[in-house]
Each structure stands twice: as structure tokens, then as C-alpha cells.
Amino acid sequence: MEETRLIEQSKQGDEEAFAILVKNYKTKVFNLAYSFTRNRETADDLTQEVFIKVYYALEKFRFKSKFGTWLYRIAVNHIKDHLRKHGKERHISIDALSREPSLSENEIQKKERVQETVDRKKLLYHALRSLPEKHQIILTLRDIQGHSYEDIAGILKLSPGTVDSRLHRARKMLRKKIAPFFSQEGDENEM
Amino acid sequence: MKCKTVETFLSKDLDGLLSSMEKNSLEEHLRGCSSCKKKRDEYVFIAETLGSEDFPEAKPYFWERLQPRLKESRKYAFWSEWKQWSLRAVPVSIVFVAVLALGLMLFLPQPADELSQTGDLLLNNPPLPETVILLEAETGENKSIQLIFMAMEEKPDLRRYIP
Numbered sequence: 066m067e068e069t070r071l072i073e074q075s076k077q078g079d080e081e082a083f084a085i086l087v088k089n090y091k092t093k094v095f096n097l098a099y100s101f102t103r104n105r106e107t108a109d110d111l112t113q114e115v116f117i118k119v120y121y122a123l124e125k126f127r128f129k130s131k132f133g134t135w136l137y138r139i140a141v142n143h144i145k146d147h148l149r150k151h152g153k154e155r156h157i158s159i160d161a162l163s164r165e166p167s168l169s170e171n172e173i174q175k176k177e178r179v180q181e182t183v184d185r186k187k188l189l190y191h192a193l194r195s196l197p198e199k200h201q202i203i204l205t206l207r208d209i210q211g212h213s214y215e216d217i218a219g220i221l222k223l224s225p226g227t228v229d230s231r232l233h234r235a236r237k238m239l240r241k242k243i244a245p246f247f248s249q250e251g252d253e254n255e256m
Numbered sequence: 257m258k259c260k261t262v263e264t265f266l267s268k269d270l271d272g273l274l275s276s277m278e279k280n281s282l283e284e285h286l287r288g289c290s291s292c293k294k295k296r297d298e299y300v301f302i303a304e305t306l307g308s309e310d311f312p313e314a315k316p317y318f319w320e321r322l323q324p325r326l327k328e329s330r331k332y333a334f335w336s337e338w339k340q341w342s343l344r345a346v347p348v349s350i351v352f353v354a355v356l357a358l359g360l361m362l363f364l365p366q367p368a369d370e371l372s373q374t375g376d377l378l379l380n381n382p383p384l385p386e387t388v389i390l391l392e393a394e395t396g397e398n399k400s401i402q403l404i405f406m407a408m409e410e411k412p413d414l415r416r417y418i419p
Contacts, residue, residue, distance in 0.1 A: 080326075084319050095314040109315045113322050117329050189305050207271075208306040214271075233267040240298045247298055 068132055076123050083123075087116055090133070094140050100205045101144050103190065111147055115140045134219040141202060141220060148198060185246070192242040200235035207232055257285040262292045270303045 068089075074082035094115050098108035118139055126135055193201060206212045206220065217232075218225045257265075265282045268274050274282065286293050315321075 080323070084323075087319055087322065091314055091318050096311045099311055100309070105312050105315070109318075112314065112318075113325060116322055117325060120326055121329075185301070186305055189302065193306075204306070208303060209309055211307070233264055236267045236270075236299065236302065237263055239302055240295065243302070244298060247294070247301075 069128070072123065072126065072128075072132060075120070076126075083120060086132075090136055091116070093133075094136070097137070097140055097205070097210060098144055100209045101148060101201070107147075111144060115143050118143060130219055134216060137216075137220045138222070141206075145198065145202070148201075185243075188246055189239075189243055192239055195242065196235060196238055199231065200238060203228065203231050204235045204239065208236075257281050259285075259289060259292055262286075262289075263295060266292075266296050266299045270299060 068086075071082045071086050075086060091112060095108055095112045098111040098115070099105065102108050102111065115136075119136055122139060126132070193204060196204070202221070203217065206217050207214075212220070214225050214228050214232075217223070217228050221228070223231070262282065262285055265274060265278060269279065269282065286296060
């Protein structure tokens with residue numbers, strides 16, 4: 066069934082039509098929530114909350130943007146609220162480590178231990194989570210979710226120019242955070 | 257190309273936004289600059305790692321779990337909406353009452369004060385033309401003086417003692 070019709074029927078309280086919309090978009094919303102939280106339970110819960118919000122906000126949807134973009138905007142805002150409430154404890158020691166690369170023997174040993182236990186991928190995700198919220202969001206939408214610049218501009222209500230500059234700044238910040246760990250691994254490999 | 261501008265080019269290259277000329281000059285710079293080459297490796301690592309993330313499946317029976325939550329939230333939707341409106345209505349009603357009270361005070365016609373018999377006589381039907389002069393007199397002093405003179409002029413025979 067056509068999406069516009071499904072939306073119209075859902076607006077009039079048709080649960081079956083809304084169920085189809087949920088089926089079409091649940092994976093996308095779940096993946097978005099998982100990208101931010103990296104926890105299946107939390108991502109599932111957030112996805113359900115997003116669809117409850119969407120159900121009650123549907124009557125305000127005037128087809129001015131794509132339904133997907135509108136739904137993503139609600140999802141991003143809801144996840145942002147969640148991160149503000151629960152996200153701070155996730156910004157682990159990676160921040161402190163990347164600010165002071167190497168020097169004392171103790172610190173080197175600590176770093177080595179970290180690198181033994183945490184692989185580069187995990188390190189990258191930790192670094193991503195330690196970025197400012199707006200940079201986390203834009204990197205998740207572009208590099209993890211693969212949205213186009215235009216879609217991101219629509220979801221975040223930004224101009225394409227702002228999307229471009231914010232994305233490059235976010236990538237630069239992320240690269241700087243992982244650079245000390247990269248160089249150390251490179252040195253180890255060279256030896 | 258300078259190392260400072262290379263970083264923006266590297267990021268743009270990930271999105272395929274470089275022209276062939278820009279790409280050529282970037283490659284040329286990278287051949288001779290190991291520090292920028294290292295940056296490129298880091299950018300490629302970021303893009304490849306983030307782009308190849310494996311997402312777990314959403315938990316099963318999503319709609320079946322969502323449906324009761326929707327029904328439950330519908331119960332509270334009316335009350336929460338009412339609560340929202342009532343919270344907004346409090347300051348609005350205070351302002352409305354204040355404006356109404358002010359309007360009533362300013363524009364409602366005041367009830368006329370009832371005049372005493374003397375006042376009515378003096379204001380509307382002055383019995384003597386002299387009283388008009390008296391009422392028009394500017395100061396209280398003038399009024400008193402005029403009263404004295406008037407009293408003296410009226411019935412002088414009654415006031416004098418005739419032995």
C-alpha cells in the first residue's frame with residue numbers, strides 16, 4: 066500500500082496501517098538507536114518509544130518533508146534526550162588517554178594494557194561517544210547510517226553547507242582522538 | 257598543496273566529493289608527505305570501520321510488544337494533554353482577570369453622588385443671584401468677605417440693636 070495512504074489511515078486511528086509503517090521503518094530506527102547506544106535492549110526500548118511519539122505526532126505531519134526524514138528527526142531528538150540523561154557515564158577514560166599520549170612508564174603500561182584488552186574498533190566507538198553530541202550525531206548519520214547530505218540537512222534542519230563543515234570537523238576531531246593509539250600500533254608493527 | 261588543506265580534502269575524498277584535478281594534486285602531495293599519508297590511513301580506518309558496522313536484529317514481536325504500550329499511553333494521553341492545557345491556562349486566566357478588572361475600573365460609569373437639599377439648591381436652583389457670585393468666588397477668603405457684606409446689606413434694621 067502507498068505510504069501516503071498508510072499515513073492518512075494511521076492519522077484516522079487505523080492501527081493496521083500504522084503497524085505496516087512500523088514494520089517498514091522499525092529496523093532503520095532500531096539501527097539508529099543502536100548506533101548511539103550500542104546496547105540491544107536500550108535500542109529496542111528507544112525504538113518503541115519513538116514509534117509511540119510518532120503515533121501521537123502523526124496528526125501534525127503535513128507532508129512538507131518525506132515521512133522518513135520526519136520520523137528520523139523525531140528519533141534523533143528522542144535519542145538525543147536519552148543520551149543527555151544517560152550518556153555521560155559512557156564517556157570513559159579514552160578522553161583522558163588521548164589528551165596525554167604516552168610519557169611516564171606507568172602511563173605507557175596502562176595504555177598497553179588498554180590496547181591489549183580493547184581492540185581498535187572498540188576504541189574508535191569509545192572515541193566517537195566522547196565527541197560533543199552534535200558531532201556524534203552527524204558522524205552516526207553519515208558514516209554509520211550512510212545518509213546523504215540532503216537527508217541529514219532535512220533531519221537536523223541544517224543547511225547543506227553547515228552539514229558539510231560540521232561533518233569535516235567531526236571527522237577531524239575523531240581522527241585526532243584515535244591518532245595517538247594508531248601511531249603506537251604503527252610503531253609496534255614496525256618493530 | 258599545503259598540509260593544512262589536505263585534511264579537508266581527505267575528508268571530502270571519503271564522500272567522493274573531489275574533482276579529478278583535486279584528487280590528482282592530493283595524491284601527489286601524499287606521495288611526498290608521510291604525516292599526511294598517516295592521516296589518510298586514519299580517515300580510511302574510520303570510514304571503513306564505521307561503515308561496516310554489524311547491527312543486531314531488533315527483538316522479536318516488535319509490534320505485539322508495541323501495541324499494548326500504545327493502548328496504555330492512549331489512556332494517559334487525554335489527561336496529560338488536559339494537564340498541559342490547564343497549566344497554560346492558569347497564567348492566561350490571571351492576565352485575563354487582571355485586564356477585565358482594570359477595564360471595569362476605567363470604563364464603568366460611576367454612580368452619581370446624591371446631592372443634599374442645600375447642594376441641589378445651590379448648584380441647580382440658586383435662590384438668590386448673590387449665591388451665584390458667592391459660588392463663583394475664587395478663594396474662600398473672598399467668599400467669607402462677600403458673605404459678611406451681604407449679611408450687612410440684608411435687613412440692617414434687624415441686626416442693629418435699638419434701645
